[in-house]
Amino acid sequence: MKRVTEKTFSQSFSIVGREFFDAGKVSTEIKTMLKELGVDAGIIRRIAIAMYEAEMNVVMYATEATVTLELSPKAIRIVVDDRGPGIPDVELAMQEGYSTATTEMREMGFGAGMGLPNIKKNADHFRIDSVVGKGTRLEISISMN
Amino acid sequence: MKLKDVVERLHLSVLTGQDRLDQVVTGGYASDLLSDVIANSRPNSVWVTMHIHENIVAVAVLKDLAGIIIVQGRQPAPETLQKAAKEKVVIMVSDLPAFETIGKLSPLFEGGT
Numbered sequence: 001m002k003r004v005t006e007k008t009f010s011q012s013f014s015i016v017g018r019e020f021f022d023a024g025k026v027s028t029e030i031k032t033m034l035k036e037l038g039v040d041a042g043i044i045r046r047i048a049i050a051m052y053e054a055e056m057n058v059v060m061y062a063t064e065a066t067v068t069l070e071l072s073p074k075a076i077r078i079v080v081d082d083r084g085p086g087i088p089d090v091e092l093a094m095q096e097g098y099s100t101a102t103t104e105m106r107e108m109g110f111g112a113g114m115g116l117p118n119i120k121k122n123a124d125h126f127r128i129d130s131v132v133g134k135g136t137r138l139e140i141s142i143s144m145n
Numbered sequence: 146m147k148l149k150d151v152v153e154r155l156h157l158s159v160l161t162g163q164d165r166l167d168q169v170v171t172g173g174y175a176s177d178l179l180s181d182v183i184a185n186s187r188p189n190s191v192w193v194t195m196h197i198h199e200n201i202v203a204v205a206v207l208k209d210l211a212g213i214i215i216v217q218g219r220q221p222a223p224e225t226l227q228k229a230a231k232e233k234v235v236i237m238v239s240d241l242p243a244f245e246t247i248g249k250l251s252p253l254f255e256g257g258t
Contacts, residue, residue, distance in 0.1 A: 020198075020199070020200060021199055021224060021228075023200055023203060024200065024202075024203020024204070024206070024207065025203070027203065027207055028203060028206050028207060028232075031206075031207060045188075045208075048183075048207045048208070049183050049184055049207075052183050052203070052204070052207055053180065053183065056179075108179075108196070108198055108200060109177050109178055109179040109194075109196050109200070109201075110179055110180070112178040112179075112180040112181060114178070114180035114181065114184065115180055118180055118183070118184050121184075
């Protein structure tokens with residue numbers, strides 16, 4: 001088993017938009033990696049929820065995204081930086097139940113309007129910056145304690 | 146309770162993960178909203194759903210679910226079965242609708258999960 005040392009461990013992943021078949025792949029990879037690193041199961045569960053929601057947002061709305069995972073003995077930090085339409089009203093998007101999902105997405109069980117609120121609930125630190133026509137940058141961190 | 150006992154009691158067809166039926170099941174969760182399942186299901190539970198598309202597999206993997214029970218006799222898409230086999234996710238089918246499936250499942254876990 002690998003151990004988290006004082007040095008920060010970092011890895012990048014790519015998510016491709018509209019690729020529903022592969023959706024959840026990056027979240028699963030991150031979960032497996034954290035498990036191998038011996039991270040607490042409760043923390044992994046929170047990361048898995050937040051990461052899945054973030055990944056699905058990219059798959060549903062964006063063209064592509066880069067995910068950066070940083071691990072230190074103190075915290076896990078994840079940045080999801082996408083190239084996509086952006087969010088015109090972040091405050092509205094943060095409201096539980098609000099969704100812009102299409103009928104097709106809803107038929108697949110998405111569009112509950114729980115994505116961003118679920119991410120926020122599971123993170124100790126949450127920040128979202130979006131520019132319409134360019135993309136959205138989501139940053140979360142979860143403390144190891 | 147083991148997954149094979151659930152399969153037997155509910156007369157489920159097991160489509161993938163036949164070698165994983167000895168695992169212990171501690172409860173169940175029923176929902177067709179993936180965000181709800183991701184947020185609220187518990188590890189080692191079986192998930193009752195109508196969905197047959199491939200995205201249900203990642204949800205089961207991420208939440209360490211014991212398996213997925215698809216209701217109403219719906220047959221999963223080939224991609225779903227392919228992915229489930231690869232990820233070692235147990236996919237089962239119930240011929241009953243969700244209400245009856247959950248009705249039979251729920252008493253098996255009464256007295257706590």
